Amino acid sequence: MTMVAHPPDRVGPSAIVHVAPGPHLQDAAFTTRRMMADVLVGLAPVMAAAVAVFGWFAVMQVGICGLACLAAEYLFHTVMRRKPATLGDLSAVVTGAILGLSLPWSAPWYVGVIGSFAAIGFGKVVFGGLGMNLFNPAMVGRAFVMISFSVALGAGAFVLPDAPSVLSQATPLTVGKMTGEVTPLWPLFVGNVNGSLGETSAIACLLGGLWILVRRAGTWDAPLAIVGTVAVLSAGAQLAGIHPSLTVGHHLLGGSLLFGALFIATDPVTSPLTRSGRAVFGILIGLFVMVIRLFSGYPEGVMFAVLLANAMVPLINRWTVPTPLGGPVPGPVQKGGGA
Amino acid sequence: MSAQAFGARGTGSFPRGIHPAQAKHHSAAAALEVLPPPARVEIPLLQHLGAPATAAVKPRDPVAWGTVLGVASGFVSASVHSPLGGKVVRLGVTTLPNGRHVPTVAVAAEGEQVAGQALWEALYGGPWPTAGLDELTPEAIGAVVREAGLVGQGGAAFPTHVKLTPNPAKPVDTVLVNGCECEPFLTADDRLMREAPAPIVAGALLAARAAGARQVVIGVEDNKPEAVAALRAAAEGTGVVVQSVRTKYPQGGERQLVLSVVGRIVPTGGLPLDVGVVVVNVGTAAAIAAAVLRGRPLTHRVVAVTGPGVVRPANLLVPIGVSYREVLDFCGGLRPEAVRVLSGGPMMGLAVGDLATPVTKGTSGITVLTAREVRKAAETACVRCGRCGEACPLGLVPTRLALASRHRDWALARRYHIQACIECGCCAYVCPAAIPLTQLIRMGKAMLPKE
Numbered sequence: 001m002t003m004v005a006h007p008p009d010r011v012g013p014s015a016i017v018h019v020a021p022g023p024h025l026q027d028a029a030f031t032t033r034r035m036m037a038d039v040l041v042g043l044a045p046v047m048a049a050a051v052a053v054f055g056w057f058a059v060m061q062v063g064i065c066g067l068a069c070l071a072a073e074y075l076f077h078t079v080m081r082r083k084p085a086t087l088g089d090l091s092a093v094v095t096g097a098i099l100g101l102s103l104p105w106s107a108p109w110y111v112g113v114i115g116s117f118a119a120i121g122f123g124k125v126v127f128g129g130l131g132m133n134l135f136n137p138a139m140v141g142r143a144f145v146m147i148s149f150s151v152a153l154g155a156g157a158f159v160l161p162d163a164p165s166v167l168s169q170a171t172p173l174t175v176g177k178m179t180g181e182v183t184p185l186w187p188l189f190v191g192n193v194n195g196s197l198g199e200t201s202a203i204a205c206l207l208g209g210l211w212i213l214v215r216r217a218g219t220w221d222a223p224l225a226i227v228g229t230v231a232v233l234s235a236g237a238q239l240a241g242i243h244p245s246l247t248v249g250h251h252l253l254g255g256s257l258l259f260g261a262l263f264i265a266t267d268p269v270t271s272p273l274t275r276s277g278r279a280v281f282g283i284l285i286g287l288f289v290m291v292i293r294l295f296s297g298y299p300e301g302v303m304f305a306v307l308l309a310n311a312m313v314p315l316i317n318r319w320t321v322p323t324p325l326g327g328p329v330p331g332p333v334q335k336g337g338g339a
Numbered sequence: 340m341s342a343q344a345f346g347a348r349g350t351g352s353f354p355r356g357i358h359p360a361q362a363k364h365h366s367a368a369a370a371l372e373v374l375p376p377p378a379r380v381e382i383p384l385l386q387h388l389g390a391p392a393t394a395a396v397k398p399r400d401p402v403a404w405g406t407v408l409g410v411a412s413g414f415v416s417a418s419v420h421s422p423l424g425g426k427v428v429r430l431g432v433t434t435l436p437n438g439r440h441v442p443t444v445a446v447a448a449e450g451e452q453v454a455g456q457a458l459w460e461a462l463y464g465g466p467w468p469t470a471g472l473d474e475l476t477p478e479a480i481g482a483v484v485r486e487a488g489l490v491g492q493g494g495a496a497f498p499t500h501v502k503l504t505p506n507p508a509k510p511v512d513t514v515l516v517n518g519c520e521c522e523p524f525l526t527a528d529d530r531l532m533r534e535a536p537a538p539i540v541a542g543a544l545l546a547a548r549a550a551g552a553r554q555v556v557i558g559v560e561d562n563k564p565e566a567v568a569a570l571r572a573a574a575e576g577t578g579v580v581v582q583s584v585r586t587k588y589p590q591g592g593e594r595q596l597v598l599s600v601v602g603r604i605v606p607t608g609g610l611p612l613d614v615g616v617v618v619v620n621v622g623t624a625a626a627i628a629a630a631v632l633r634g635r636p637l638t639h640r641v642v643a644v645t646g647p648g649v650v651r652p653a654n655l656l657v658p659i660g661v662s663y664r665e666v667l668d669f670c671g672g673l674r675p676e677a678v679r680v681l682s683g684g685p686m687m688g689l690a691v692g693d694l695a696t697p698v699t700k701g702t703s704g705i706t707v708l709t710a711r712e713v714r715k716a717a718e719t720a721c722v723r724c725g726r727c728g729e730a731c732p733l734g735l736v737p738t739r740l741a742l743a744s745r746h747r748d749w750a751l752a753r754r755y756h757i758q759a760c761i762e763c764g765c766c767a768y769v770c771p772a773a774i775p776l777t778q779l780i781r782m783g784k785a786m787l788p789k790e
Contacts, residue, residue, distance in 0.1 A: 130722065
């Protein structure tokens with residue numbers, strides 16, 4: 001970028017005319033920071049539902065994870081790698097909020113802290129920071145603590161035996177899978193069930209997700225593909241009589257499917273670049289979720305499904321290079337052939 | 340000329356694209372004015388795509404308005420003519436906004452000039468026949484267009500006679516006149532369509548006659564209803580169809596306009612000619628009429644002088660070869676906050692570093708931006724949001740192309756079809772990380788090794 005000092009003669013008092021390559025305009029309203037802020041706004045209804053169901057546990061978990069992610073980002077990125085501070089882009093806060101909302105209410109405080117440091121450290125900074133990571137950082141953090149503290153995050157951790165509220169019940173998918181008991185769908189929809197903090201209320205996830213899609217902080221392709229795939233596969237499972245107490249409605253509204261589809265699979269960094277790529281990505285997530293839910297020891301599989309699909313994103317990108325509007329660039333052979 | 344007989348019609352729009360602030364209000368209401376003849380002009384011998392013209396005059400040669408200064412030196416080349424009566428001062432060299440050093444002929448005005456209303460009347464005024472044009476042979480029209488030095492006035496400046504010369508292997512059925520002017524700020528075509536619709540219609544019919552097209556459509560973005568109305572009135576009974584298309588950038592790109600209006604996809608690496616369409620700008624159409632029907636070579640053009648950095652935005656008929664400085668002076672000069680002077684509009688226009696640069700046949704406008712408008716956000720990391728791909732009118736993945744260009748990974752660049760990029764600027768405009776995507780891709784295209 002050069003600046004040419006220019007003798008202005010009679011033209012105006014401006015002595016310097018900047019020279020730069022075009023385009024010379026920019027949509028200043030849409031920035032990475034705004035995208036992240038919109039995700040946080042989208043998470044607000046989920047947070048509200050979590051507070052309504054779990055009270056102070058929700059505030060504590062999300063607060064711990066948010067602060068720990070900011071601290072980890074500053075430590076790893078700014079102190080250790082000596083890069084300019086990136087806390088202002090809000091991406092660490094988003095990671096912390098999603099991680100906190102994906103934990104059970106009962107997780108001890110150090111689970112959130114360790115999960116946050118794993119999320120930012122192993123999930124993001126080792127890959128080169130924002131935009132470079134292969135796996136969703138929040139899911140990396142959650143997988144790390146899930147394996148490290150299997151008791152604190154297992155299906156049993158959700159249940160507090162003598163609590164008067166929903167906290168005394170097992171999570172709906174666990175119930176359906178283990179005992180064959182059918183949970184009514186309405187509590188799943190509004191969120192009055194046990195589970196990870198952010199996943200219980202379908203309506204809150206839908207509201208927040210709608211905000212993200214409307215503000216274009218995320219794209220609709222992957223969520224639609226996930227929900228569609230799960231709907232089709234769960235209908236098939238129901239017809240085939242696999243876990244008959246879990247209907248299509250349970251699979252769609254229960255567990256963290258909507259939370260994962262709308263807040264985790266919409267993470268732009270770890271999803272494919274093109275619309276068709278994101279559709280493939282969503283179908284894969286839906287497939288992995290159903291395989292884990294129906295045939296594994298875990299009652300829920302969104303986290304592992306997202307991580308598995310993340311690993312396939314580079315491959316999906318290779319498969320889904322779009323063809324330009326006028327067709328591929330003609331090769332030298334065709335040019336001479338006059339075809 | 341039964342235009343309505345054609346079934347193949349576009350939807351009036353094209354996939355993707357962007358909606359930047361139109362910013363036409365600076366100059367849209369300013370009626371066309373004629374710039375007083377300058378004392379001196381410097382006319383580049385290369386103002387077009389192709390080979391430069393060869394100088395046909397020597398210093399101290401007397402010239403009149405329309406005298407040939409440079410002769411086309413090949414088929415893809417264009418002659419240049421004097422816009423003034425006077426004397427050749429010298430043969431020099433100048434640098435055009437695209438960075439090319441080109442030979443020039445400087446002419447000093449002497450004696451009485453055709454100016455003001457008389458100049459306007461000679462080029463655009465009065466009645467323009469739309470009937471009886473079939474008496475002219477296509478070859479005669481093509482020859483006159485070539486002699487008159489016509490090039491596309493939308494910006495790319497491709498010699499017009501090359502487009503109009505019939506090619507038996509690629510028959511043309513449609514002449515599409517481009518009145519979109521989709522670049523923000525620019526209003527020159529808008530004013531010309533409103534104030535001189537008749538020569539545009541006549542020129543479009545002549546182009547159709549020359550190219551052997553049976554259908555003539557004028558495509559105008561729907562943010563210019565006055566232009567549409569004026570053209571429709573002028574085109575009544577001629578068979579020329581005026582079609583309003585969606586206001587969306589880059590609607591005026593010829594690939595996009597052909598798709599919007601005719602519903603055909605121009606192949607990558609090809610031209611509209613490959614799908615039977617010839618696209619000419621409205622200014623070019625009017626110049627065809629002036630050349631064929633009035634014997635006027637291309638010596639003047641309409642230029643929008645606009646943007647918040649200009650004291651008095653205007654739309655001017657200026658002689659080719661006049662300096663940007665003189666044009667800006669006529670418009671009151673630059674405001675103190677002006678930071679960038681552009682040849683063309685802000686999306687595809689080129690920044691001008693020296694105001695002595697002459698206006699050429701392809702100068703569609705002079706846009707002066709202030710610090711408020713120019714790109715300034717610091718670049719941050721790509722979060723792969725894919726917005727660039729959703730904006731790209733070609734359906735490319737700009738972030739990948741920019742990455743490949745930055746790292747000179749030509750295999751990746753080719754896999755993502757870098758050569759198909761038209762450099763419209765949509766990707767860089769929308770990028771939330773402020774990555775100069777278009778700029779990087781442009782560099783990559785230029786550096787891409789030949790196969």
